[in-house]
Amino acid sequence: xxxxxxxxxxxxxxxxxxxxxxxxxxxxxxxxxxxxxxxxxxxxxxxxxxxxxxxxxxxxxxxxxxxxxxxxxxxxxxxxxxxxxxxxxxxxxxxxxxxxxxxxxxxxxxxxxxxxxxxxxxxxxxxxxxxxxxxxxxxxxxxxxxxxxxxxxxxxxxxxxxxxxxxxxxxxxxxxxxxxxxxxxxxxxxxxxxxxxxxxxxxxxxxxxxxxxxxxxxxxxxxxxxxxxxxxxxxxxxxxx
Ligand code: GLP
Numbered sequence: 001x002x003x004x005x006x007x008x009x010x011x012x013x014x015x016x017x018x019x020x021x022x023x024x025x026x027x028x029x030x031x032x033x034x035x036x037x038x039x040x041x042x043x044x045x046x047x048x049x050x051x052x053x054x055x056x057x058x059x060x061x062x063x064x065x066x067x068x069x070x071x072x073x074x075x076x077x078x079x080x081x082x083x084x085x086x087x088x089x090x091x092x093x094x095x096x097x098x099x100x101x102x103x104x105x106x107x108x109x110x111x112x113x114x115x116x117x118x119x120x121x122x123x124x125x126x127x128x129x130x131x132x133x134x135x136x137x138x139x140x141x142x143x144x145x146x147x148x149x150x151x152x153x154x155x156x157x158x159x160x161x162x163x164x165x166x167x168x169x170x171x172x173x174x175x176x177x178x179x180x181x182x183x184x185x186x187x188x189x190x191x192x193x194x195x196x197x198x199x200x201x202x203x204x205x206x207x208x209x210x211x212x213x214x215x216x217x218x219x220x221x222x223x224x225x226x227x228x229x230x231x232x233x234x235x236x237x238x239x240x241x
Contacts, residue, residue, distance in 0.1 A: 001210070001224065001229065001231070002229075002230040002231070003210065003230070003231040003233060003238070003241070004230060004231070004232050004233070005233050005234070005235055005238040005241075006232070006233075006234055006235070007234070007235045008234070008235075009042070009198065009234065011234075012043075012196075012198050012232065012233075012234045013042040013043045013046050014046065015232060016040075016043040016046075016130070016194065016196055016232055017043045017044075017046035017047045017050060018050075019128070019130075019194055019230075019232075020032065020043070020047050020128065020130065021047055021050055021051065023127055023128045023192075024047075024051075024056075024058055024061055025056060027061075027127055028057060028058075028060050028061065029060040029061065029062075029123070029124070030061050030062070030127040030128065031061075031062045031064070031120060031123050031124060031125065031126050031127050031128075032061065032062070032063050032064075032126075032127060032128045032129075032130075033063075033064050033065070033066050033126050033128065033129035033130060033131075033182070033190065034063060034064070034065055034066065034084055034088070034130055035065075035066050035067070035130055035131055035132035035140070035196075036065065036067075036080045036083040036084060036087075036132070037132045038199075039132045039133075039196050039197060039198055039199075040087075040130065040132055040196065041083070041087050043196070044084070044087035044088035045087055045088070045091070047088055047092070048087075048088050048091035048092050049091075051092055052091070058092060058094070059095075059098075060098070061094070061098060062098045062099075062100060062123050063084070063088070063089060063094055063098065063099050063100075064099070064100035064101065064116075064120065065080045065081065065084050065100075065101045065102065066129065066131065066139075066140045066181065066182045066187070067080060067102065067140035067141050067179055067180065067181040067182065068080045068081060068101055068102040068103065068104055068179065068180050068181075069104060069157075069165060069177070069178075069179055070103075070104055070105065070109075070154055070176075070177065070178045070179060070180050071104070071105070071171065071175055071176055071177040071178060072104050072105075072165065072169050072171065072177070073104065073105075073169075074103075074104045074105075076104075076165075076168070076169055077168075078164075078165055078168055078169070079104055080101065081101045081104070084099075084101075085099075100116065100119060100120070102116050102152070102180040102181075103180070109153070109154045109180060110153070112180075113151070113152040113153055113154075113180065114152075116152055117151065117152045117182075117186060125189065125190070125191060126189065126190035126191060127190075127191050127192065128190070128191070128192050128193075128194065129187065129190035129192070129193050129194070130193075130194045130196060131187070131193060131194070131195045131196070131220075131223075132196060132197070133195060133196070133197045133202060133205060133206070133209070133220055134158065134205075134220075135201060135202065135204075135205055136158060136205070137205050137208065137209060137217075137218040137219050137220045137221065138158065138219055138220070139181075139184065139187060139219050139220050139222075139223075140179070140181035140182055140187070141155040141156070141157065141178070141179030141180065141181035142155065142181055142183065142184050142187075142219045143155060143156055143158060143219070144216070144217050144218065144219060145216055145217065146183075146184055146216065146219050147184070147216060148184050148185065148188075148216055148222055149183075149184070149185050150183035150184050150185060151183035151185055151186055152180070152181065152182050152183050152186050153180070153181070153183060154178050154179070154180045154181075155178060155179055155180070155181055156178055156179070157177055157178060157179050162177050165177055184219060184222055187222075188222065188225070188226055190226075191228065192228045192229075192230075193223060193226055193228065193229040193230070194229075194230050194232055195209075195220065195223060195229060195230070195231045195232065196232045196233075197231070197232075197233050197234075197237040198233070198234035198236065198237050199234065199236050199237055200236040200237070200239065202233075202236075202237040203236060203237055203238070203239045203240040204240060205218075205220075206231075206233060206237045206238060206240065206241065207240040207241055208221065209221045209223065209224075210224070210231060210241065211241070
């Protein structure tokens with residue numbers, strides 16, 4: 001287990017962006033998984049800025065999102081596809097064949113999930129998966145209680161996120177909202193994982209996932225069993241270690 005602890009948001013963002021850029025440079029056909037949220041936006045923009053300042057061939061790299069909100073339009077600014085496009089995919093000029101997302105809406109989610117995972121495998125599997133961390137220990141939409149052998153599927157949101165998205169999209173209660181996500185077993189198949197967490201609000205859960213027992217009650221605790229997982233933390237998120 002490697003934990004890298006840095007002081008300050010800009011050092012944190014720089015280090016995370018450099019890890020992504022390193023894989024982009026070293027493996028011209030790399031498959032790189034990204035997470036959305038407050039933790040990752042700045043590092044994504046930094047990847048794009050750094051690449052623009054010193055461009056190299058990225059035409060064969062595949063980026064994908066580890067999860068997506070379901071029941072909303074893909075154009076909604078809070079959809080993961082829109083966030084990733086805005087933060088990193090469009091600034092890097094990645095074409096549609098090299099940006100894979102799970103759909104926000106589908107008539108057949110199980111088939112869409114199977115196809116998504118099969119496409120990642122066809123491209124050689126996940127070289128680097130950058131994972132954000134929920135305050136309840138979730139990874140993607142794998143909420144507490146998600147089986148460790150779960151595969152890519154539709155799951156539930158946590159209440160705070162659901163309330164925000166209903167408000168922002170004016171979605172009435174009778175329309176179900178959820179999240180489609182890589183399963184925990186799929187996450188564990190990534191060749192390399194970078195778990196990123198910053199801020200004091202993540203300190204308690206960071207301690208639990210690193211020092212606590214490996215349990216389905218805390219999904220991200222599964223990463224203790226991954227052979228190549230690094231935890232990148234700012235000093236606030238690491239303050240209870
Ligand atoms: C949401 C996203 C996840 C993300 C997590 C952490 O659940 N669907 O992909 O990892 O939030 O978000 P934040 O970085 O804003 O705390």
